Amino acid sequence: MPRTSSTCPHQPPPAARPLILLTALLTLLSAAAAVLADDATHYETKSPSRDGIGKVYMGREISQVMGHRGARWLERPSRIREELPSRVVAAMDLAPDAAVADIGAGTGYFAFRLAEQVPRGRVFAVDIQPEMLAIMRQRMAAQGIDNLVLVRGTEDDPTLAPGSIDAALMVDAYHEFAYPREMMTAIVAALRPGGRVFLVEYRGEDPSVPIKPLHKMTTAQARREMTAVGLEHVETQDFLPSQHFMIFEKPAAGG
Numbered sequence: 001m002p003r004t005s006s007t008c009p010h011q012p013p014p015a016a017r018p019l020i021l022l023t024a025l026l027t028l029l030s031a032a033a034a035v036l037a038d039d040a041t042h043y044e045t046k047s048p049s050r051d052g053i054g055k056v057y058m059g060r061e062i063s064q065v066m067g068h069r070g071a072r073w074l075e076r077p078s079r080i081r082e083e084l085p086s087r088v089v090a091a092m093d094l095a096p097d098a099a100v101a102d103i104g105a106g107t108g109y110f111a112f113r114l115a116e117q118v119p120r121g122r123v124f125a126v127d128i129q130p131e132m133l134a135i136m137r138q139r140m141a142a143q144g145i146d147n148l149v150l151v152r153g154t155e156d157d158p159t160l161a162p163g164s165i166d167a168a169l170m171v172d173a174y175h176e177f178a179y180p181r182e183m184m185t186a187i188v189a190a191l192r193p194g195g196r197v198f199l200v201e202y203r204g205e206d207p208s209v210p211i212k213p214l215h216k217m218t219t220a221q222a223r224r225e226m227t228a229v230g231l232e233h234v235e236t237q238d239f240l241p242s243q244h245f246m247i248f249e250k251p252a253a254g255g
């Protein structure tokens, strides 16, 4: 038997054309409406898992926020060898006068190190928990640090001025943002063209990393979420014992 096409090669008769056109138009309109609805929400809901909030973004359930009662855990001495903070800050390769944001700064474990790295620049330490900001305020006063700016963000907005930063760092924080799409859109707006996002997350692909699943991320997932807001993946460095160090860039204007 000769192979046959499953579609008719003939043009339909003229009388049938308006009906076909109308059907095609309606299909297009409903597809556009579906995209708009998806764009408006970006999120789905499910019954919450143990550490999750039951809100799903691009297939990933968002984790609960680590409360300020965990502040001491963020400052645990073993973190120096577990998360190599000095190497993280060095790998960001910041100019001494850079403006940097530490989003989800917590107790300032990274923000204070960043402030040292940019003596002629500024560090915006953003967090939604006033208790975390209070811890940083005390420490700033005790250490006489004057290039750290404390910022009380909201769940969907880091409240940074557009075009005001050269780089943004997020360590063990992004996976708990309740509005990742809105946060990242605002962070991209706050970056200067060519500015960079440094995302540090526990390796989701590695079952031997003893961290709860929703507090880890795979590089594939992170890349999906970052490119969805217009960032370009530059590289992922794996010099950390248990985390990915991922670099993304806001395209230069016109680039």
Ligand SMILES: C[S@@+](CC[C@H](N)C(=O)[O-])C[C@H]1O[C@@H](n2cnc3c(N)ncnc32)[C@H](O)[C@@H]1O
Pocket: 065, 066, 074, 103, 104, 105, 106, 107, 108, 109, 110, 126, 127, 128, 129, 132, 153, 154, 155, 156, 157, 158, 170, 171, 172, 173, 176, 177, 178, 179, 183
């Ligand atoms: C696990 S802690 C990590 C803190 C810090 N980055 C570190 O590595 O020590 C995550 C922090 O992100 C903050 N956070 C969660 N959602 C946030 C949001 N939408 N905007 C800013 N901070 C947020 C939490 O309040 C918490 O202090």
